[in-house]
Amino acid sequence: METWRRNLYILMVSQFLVMGAMSMIIPFLPLYLKEMGVTDPDQTQLWSGLIFGINFLSAFAVAPVWGSLADKIGRKIMVLRSGFGMAVVIGLMGLATSPLQLLILRLVNGTVSGFIPASISLTATNTPKERAGYALGMLQSGAVAGSIMGPFFGGIMAEWIGFRAIFFITSFLIVLATFVVLFAVKEDVQPDKHAERAGFFKEGSFILHYRPLPVLFMVGFLLQFAMLGPMPQMSLFVSELGAPGGYVAFFAGLVTAVTGMANMLASPWLGRFGDRHGSEKVLFYAMLGAAIFFIPHAMVTSVWQLLVLRFLLGLSVGGLLPSLNALIRVHAPEGKESTAYGYSTSAVFLGNMLGPIICGYLSGWIGIRGLFLTTAILLVTGAWWLRHGLRAAQEEKAHGMVQHKVSSAQ
Structure with a gap:
């Protein structure tokens, strides 16, 4: 099998696992807050919105930094950085005892996240241009399938094993997906590490x-x-x-x-x-x-x-x-x-x-x-x-x- 095609199938399955794991958490977030002692409905809604949105805010701020770094040191390493980083942070979420701790961990999670964008970048640069649309469409299918199945299984497991255990399962699944990428994905097209590079802000401009x-x-x-x-x-x-x-x-x-x-x-x-x-x-x-x-x-x-x-x-x-x-x-x-x-x-x-x-x-x-x-x-x-x-x-x-x-x- 061609390397780009093998990489595609592996990253597609990995995206399925990561998106499935991540989306298992979202449906029961308000219930997790109640377990922490937040019983007022207005406070629950406020904390839920902040905790959900802060992840996007920090990810929005740092995504260009990780993208620029990927062009300098490689795209695969960015997938691994994100995968292992998110696994640690999400595991810690299962130990949180207050909404503030959960908010801080979601902020950190957004900062280290980027498994999906890094996978897209790795696939796009290591796939022939004439097949890029098909490859990126397949990646999208894997991610969407995970986001569909995640809430379903998350709801079932929340009833069986409780909310905190789901964070540990999510962490394990992300680690599993990241190890699969580590050992099975090959990055053929790598950046020229000796090429002269402008500063981050100049490159951004x-x-x-x-x-x-x-x-x-x-x-x-x-x-x-x-x-x-x-x-x-x-x-x-x-x-x-x-x-x-x-x-x-x-x-x-x-x-x-x-x-x-x-x-x-x-x-x-x-x-x-x-x-x-x-x-x-x-x-x-x-x-x-x-x-x-x-x-x-x-x-x-x-x-x-x-x-x-x-x-x-x-x-x-x-x-x-x-x-x-x-x-x-x-x-x-x-x-x-x-x-x-x-x-x-x-x-x-x-x-x-x-x-x-x-x-x-x-x-x-x-x-x-x-x-x-x-x-x-x-x-x-x-x-x-x-x-x-x-x-x-x-x-x-x-x-x-x-x-x-x-x-x-x-």
């Missing part, structure tokens, strides 16, 4: 002024802002529609799961389609498709209608992040791919963090049905920005090449 990368970073932010914004309100919407049999929690979980299942199925196919016909086309039409499927969300009258629309939405969502990552691989400067992925990850984390906060505030004014329409508008705006921004960047690049040839001839 270069990446942020290297069109069309800022266009892609903004698209990544809009994607995550739009897709995650309505998610915290979904269980309330299911309750408003009237869950069959009164099983609100079950159908709220099912609404999320069907989107993930469709995403998982569509990602490899759309990635392969992007390799043949262009990832830009896949990303553009996937954003428009997602916008179109969000519009009837505002008009549904039953949970069954919502489930159908969420599945169709997931088919479009499967083409978003893999195509975006493939485009970053294409447009990133030689030797600075991981730095570019670091800034892209920051933009995505910023969308993850601000989307639910701002949309939660807006929902008080326009309701969740209004949020769905707002999301559709944001996705259309992102699609327009992608098409217009990439075209402008390419024209500017072509114009610069012409000027360079003219000056060389003179």
